Amino acid sequence: MEQKAEKRNIRRIAAVGMVLVIAAVLLLGSAPAQAAGGLVMSTDYPGVTAKAGEEVAFPLELDSTTGASLNTALSVASLPEGWTGYFEGNGSQISRVFVKGSDAGGESAAATFHLTIPEDTPEGTYDVLLAGDAGSGAADTLQLQINVSAEEVAQGQFVSQYSELQGPASATFNFNATLSNNSGSEQSYSLAAQAPEGWQVTFAPSGESSQIASLTLGAGESQGLDISVTPAANVTAGEYTIPCIAASGGETLTAELKVIITGTYGLQVSTPSGNLSVDSYAGSETAVTLSITNTGSAELQNVALSSTTPDGWSVRFDSASIDSIPAGETREVTAYITSSTDALSGDYVTQITATANETTASAEFRVAVKTQTVWGIVGAVIIVILAYAVYRIFRKYGRR
Amino acid sequence: MMEAAMKSGREAVRKKKIGPGPELAALYKKELTDHIRSKRFLIILALIAVTAVGSLYGALSGMQEAVSSSETEIEFVFLRLFTTSGDGIPSFVSFISLLGPLVGLTLGFDAINGERSRGTLNLLIAQPIHRDAVINGKFLAGLTVIAGMVCALGLLISGIGLIATGVPPTGEELLRLAVFLLVTIVYIAFWLGLSILFSALCRHTATSAMAVIALWLLFAIFLSMLADIIANALFPVTETSRASALIDNYTCSQAINHISPAYLYSEAVSAVMDPSVRAMGLVMQSQLSGAVVGPLDLDQSLLLVWQNLTGLIALTMLSFVASYVCFMRQEVRAG
Numbered sequence: 001m002e003q004k005a006e007k008r009n010i011r012r013i014a015a016v017g018m019v020l021v022i023a024a025v026l027l028l029g030s031a032p033a034q035a036a037g038g039l040v041m042s043t044d045y046p047g048v049t050a051k052a053g054e055e056v057a058f059p060l061e062l063d064s065t066t067g068a069s070l071n072t073a074l075s076v077a078s079l080p081e082g083w084t085g086y087f088e089g090n091g092s093q094i095s096r097v098f099v100k101g102s103d104a105g106g107e108s109a110a111a112t113f114h115l116t117i118p119e120d121t122p123e124g125t126y127d128v129l130l131a132g133d134a135g136s137g138a139a140d141t142l143q144l145q146i147n148v149s150a151e152e153v154a155q156g157q158f159v160s161q162y163s164e165l166q167g168p169a170s171a172t173f174n175f176n177a178t179l180s181n182n183s184g185s186e187q188s189y190s191l192a193a194q195a196p197e198g199w200q201v202t203f204a205p206s207g208e209s210s211q212i213a214s215l216t217l218g219a220g221e222s223q224g225l226d227i228s229v230t231p232a233a234n235v236t237a238g239e240y241t242i243p244c245i246a247a248s249g250g251e252t253l254t255a256e257l258k259v260i261i262t263g264t265y266g267l268q269v270s271t272p273s274g275n276l277s278v279d280s281y282a283g284s285e286t287a288v289t290l291s292i293t294n295t296g297s298a299e300l301q302n303v304a305l306s307s308t309t310p311d312g313w314s315v316r317f318d319s320a321s322i323d324s325i326p327a328g329e330t331r332e333v334t335a336y337i338t339s340s341t342d343a344l345s346g347d348y349v350t351q352i353t354a355t356a357n358e359t360t361a362s363a364e365f366r367v368a369v370k371t372q373t374v375w376g377i378v379g380a381v382i383i384v385i386l387a388y389a390v391y392r393i394f395r396k397y398g399r400r
Numbered sequence: 401m402m403e404a405a406m407k408s409g410r411e412a413v414r415k416k417k418i419g420p421g422p423e424l425a426a427l428y429k430k431e432l433t434d435h436i437r438s439k440r441f442l443i444i445l446a447l448i449a450v451t452a453v454g455s456l457y458g459a460l461s462g463m464q465e466a467v468s469s470s471e472t473e474i475e476f477v478f479l480r481l482f483t484t485s486g487d488g489i490p491s492f493v494s495f496i497s498l499l500g501p502l503v504g505l506t507l508g509f510d511a512i513n514g515e516r517s518r519g520t521l522n523l524l525i526a527q528p529i530h531r532d533a534v535i536n537g538k539f540l541a542g543l544t545v546i547a548g549m550v551c552a553l554g555l556l557i558s559g560i561g562l563i564a565t566g567v568p569p570t571g572e573e574l575l576r577l578a579v580f581l582l583v584t585i586v587y588i589a590f591w592l593g594l595s596i597l598f599s600a601l602c603r604h605t606a607t608s609a610m611a612v613i614a615l616w617l618l619f620a621i622f623l624s625m626l627a628d629i630i631a632n633a634l635f636p637v638t639e640t641s642r643a644s645a646l647i648d649n650y651t652c653s654q655a656i657n658h659i660s661p662a663y664l665y666s667e668a669v670s671a672v673m674d675p676s677v678r679a680m681g682l683v684m685q686s687q688l689s690g691a692v693v694g695p696l697d698l699d700q701s702l703l704l705v706w707q708n709l710t711g712l713i714a715l716t717m718l719s720f721v722a723s724y725v726c727f728m729r730q731e732v733r734a735g
Contacts, residue, residue, distance in 0.1 A: 310690025344687050345704055346678040347694040366692065371703035379710035386714050390721050397728040398532045 038066030039099065039138040041130065043113075047145040053119040055185065057219075058144060060087075062099045062109040062132060069101040070134035074111065077129035077141060085115040085128065099134070113144075121148050156181050156189075158246045158253035160227070166260040169237075169297045173229040173259050176206070179215065179246050180222035189246040189253070190214040191225075196240060198232025203244075215246070229259055236327050237263035237298045263298025267361035269354050272332065277366040283341035288365065290333045292354050294325040300356040305333060308351040312340030315350065343369045423529040427537030428544075435507060435545050444506045445549060448499060452553050453560070455485075455492040460564050462486020475695065476675060478569035479576060481561035483673045492557060493673060496550075496584055497666045501616045503549060504591025507542040509612055510605040511596045512727060517605065535596070535727045539720055542592045547585050554581045572675075575698055579672050583709065586716050587665045591616070593719030600726045619660040627656035650682055661715050668708035671701045680704065 040063045050056045064070050073096050074087045087094045089111045099109045113130060126146045133139040160177040167173060181187045191213055193201035202211045206224030217223060227244060239260050246253045270276070272291050280286040294300050303322040307315035318334045325331050337350055348369060353362035435441050462484040466474060474480060485491040490498075512535075515521040524534060554577060562568065569577070595612045602608035631653035637645055657663045671677045675695035679687070702709065 311686035313690070340687070342684070342687055344678045344683065344691065345700050346696055347692045348690045349692050350690065366694075370700055373699075373703065375706050376699075376703050379706040382710050383713050386717050390717055393721055393725060394532070397725055398530070 038064055038068065039070055039072060039132055039134050039140045040065055041132045041140040041142045043142065043144070046143065047147065049147040049149050050117055052117055052121040052148055054117055056115045056117065056146065058113040058115065060111045060113055060130075060142070062097055062111070062140075064099045064101045064138075066138070067102040068138075070099040070138050072097050072099055072109075072132045072134040072138075075131050075133070077131040079128055080121075080126045082118045082121070083115065083126075083128070085113060088112045088114055097132075115144075115146070117146065117148060123148055156183060156187065156246070156248070156251055156253050157222075158244070158255045160255050160257055163256060164258040164260065165229075166262060168264050169231055169235045169261050170264070171231075173231075173257075175227040175229065175257050177225045177227050177244070177255055178222055179217065179225055179253070181217035181219060181248075183219060183250065186216065186218045187248040187250065188214060188216045189248045191244070191246050193227075193229075193242055193244045193257075195229070195242045196232065198234070199240075199242070200228075200230040201242060201244070202228045204228070227257065229257065231259065231261060234328060235261055235297060237261050261297065264296045265298060265300065265356070265358035266295035267300065267303070267354050267356060267359050268293040268295050269352055269361050269363040276363055277368060278337065279368050279370060280337065280339045281372055282339055282343045282345075282369050285336050285338045286367070288335045288337060290335050290352060290363075291330050292322060292325065292333060293330040294327055296359065297327050298358075299327055300325045300358065303331075303354050303356045305335070306353050306355065307335070308353070309337075310340065310343070310348050310350070312342070313348070313350065314338045315352065337365070337367060339367060339369055345369055345371050421530075421533070424533040424537055424540075427529070427533050428541050431537050431541035432544060435541060440506055441545070444503055448503065448549065448553060449556070451495045451499060452492060452557055454489055455495050456481065456557050456560055456564075458486040458489030459484040459491060460486075460561075463565075476573060477565055477567040478558070478561065478573040479673050479675075481557055481565070482577075482580070483670075492553075493580075493669050494666070496553075497587075497662055497669070498620055500550075500584060500588045500665075501591040501620060501662070503546060504542070504588045504593075505595045505609070505612045505616060507545060508538075508592045508595030508599060509609045510599055511538045511542075512599040513602055513608055514599065514605050516603075531728060532724070535724055539593065539596060539723075542596075543585070543589050546588045546592060550581050550584050550588065572698060576672055576675070576701075579698070579702070580669060583665065583668055583672065583712065586712050587661065590661055590712065590716040590719050593716060593723055597719060597723035597726055600723055600730065620662045623660045624657055624663070627653040630656055647682060654681055658711075661712060664708045664711050664715075668705040668712065671705040671708075672698075675701060677701070677704070 042061050042063075043058045045058075048056055048058075062072060074094065076085055079085060087097075089097060094111060097109050097111050100107055115128060124147075126148060128144040128146065130142040130144065131139065132141075157180040158177065160175045162175065165173040165175065179189060181189075191203045193203075195201045203213070203215075204211050204226045205215075206226055215223060215225075229242060231240070239258060242257045242259065244255045244257055246255075270291050270293070272289055278286055278288055290305075292303060292305075301324045303325060305317045305320055305322075309315055315338070316336050318336075322331050322333065335352060339348070346369060348367045350365045350367055351362050352365060353360060459481050463474060463477070463480055463486070465486060466484075482492045485494070512521070515524065521534075525531065558569070558577070591612070594615065595608070598608040598611045599605070602611060631649045634652055635645055635649040637649045667680055671680070675698075676693065678691075678696060696704070
């Protein structure tokens, strides 16, 4: 019988122990936010990563679960050595916060906990324990975990809506970029672009015309930027990457903009002096030096030369085609214009055309056909011979 | 005094076999005075002056029409004063080509036979002067009168034209005008020489006058008609004939026309006075392809008509030399 009674006692003790263990497990499970007595203190992100020397802000929310209003005292229960922190509400430092109960509106009370991490803090994970106590058993604690890292943390963002734009050399490229400050503090960004020589890059706030060189953004703010890129006048076709940099005291944000310049094609036919008029004698050949200029931004290949002449005229070139003309360069070709043997005195038009696959250009030459001066001399000689004959006659018949 | 001058003149001439002496100067002066004092000269001067003013009036109204009818600006306004016809009045240039010969004829048709019939030639020859001075003096005096008249007319038209249009001439235009006046003097001098030749050939003044007037009418008016008739007879052209036949016909009539000094003169003047004239005679369509309108330089215009200019100068020299030879070989008898 006694043995039976002993067994019963052991069972009771085990049952009580089980209840205690369960209770302990339950208690431990709700440890970060102990809802003991109707007060709940919380923050959205209890664990953050920060750098040594930074100030971290935790927005706090306090709620009453019982429905009664609670005048709560705030305090820092534990803080690593050398760290400082304070509570802030509505712009001033606070020590108590009034949490309204459901009968008084039931909204959560807001406060911010500012934590300053000392400069010399080694890397590691640190815990901070905050406590709120409204008295009469309504109290809560909040554990914050701060991971101090020496690594730079990209808190800002600098992105462009389209990172690649394409157009001809004469175009201006407009990028719509957004600069965001995701850090917990105000940042002043200076803006710069590493563009090739001769290029122009300007920054302006979206929708504004004033050009800016720096920009101040509050914590969590962002600003749209219009970045306007003007290529250099002599730019050749190709891809160009322009890193745009927004640098603040803490970080350097880079947005890579890419501009693709499509080739433009242009040709010009002229002479080295720009003079498009030529003198010629009927039926004779006149040499004209042509200058063929590639005025576009891409190389031209196989530029063929041709001519449109009056009837009976001909034009030949010392080289009828040019293999290639790089952008912006000039090649010289000699054209030999032969006028018709029965061309009239005066002006004729001969057109010389340069044709590449992509483009064509022509120039009209005014060829002034002249009569050989020889004929005037022939006339003069005839007159002189006649005059001599007249003189002989005077000698013969004169003085009778 | 006179005798002494003549004596010394003869001595000077003896030393230098040929050369204009004081005897020539005296004869030249006498002939010039005779011309200017004669009623004949006044009549012909008045006739030419009236036609000049009339042609200028025609030119001005013609240019006004051209300005109002077309938007384009008229180039070489100054030269147009001489070459534009209007209101049915021919241009100054065509008037001169027609009436210019008349001036030469009037001055020369009785140069020799008139004196002969009056009996003054014998007196003249009896004087201690050389015979060649007589004809040289006559020709030079006539030439001087012609030059004076032509230049005066040119200046008259320039002056009135300047007042009427208000457009000053360019240097090029003045040069062209000078060339035109020079060519005109040479042309009229040809007719002077021709008329002196006939006055030496013919006994009576009426005969020589009729002969040169006949030549004048032939060259100035009838030859172009004759040329067409002959060309059509030699190279008949019908509506179906080929281009080569047309060309032959035209070439033939051109060749005949070129006998006429009046035609040579008109062609030469048309090139000198109009810088836009680029060719004489027949122009093929192929020659015009690619051609652009533009004025020629003066030297190019002159080279265009060098044959005409050479021909005119040669004809003038020949006409005078013929009259010279004719006169020098003649016997001068009383009666």
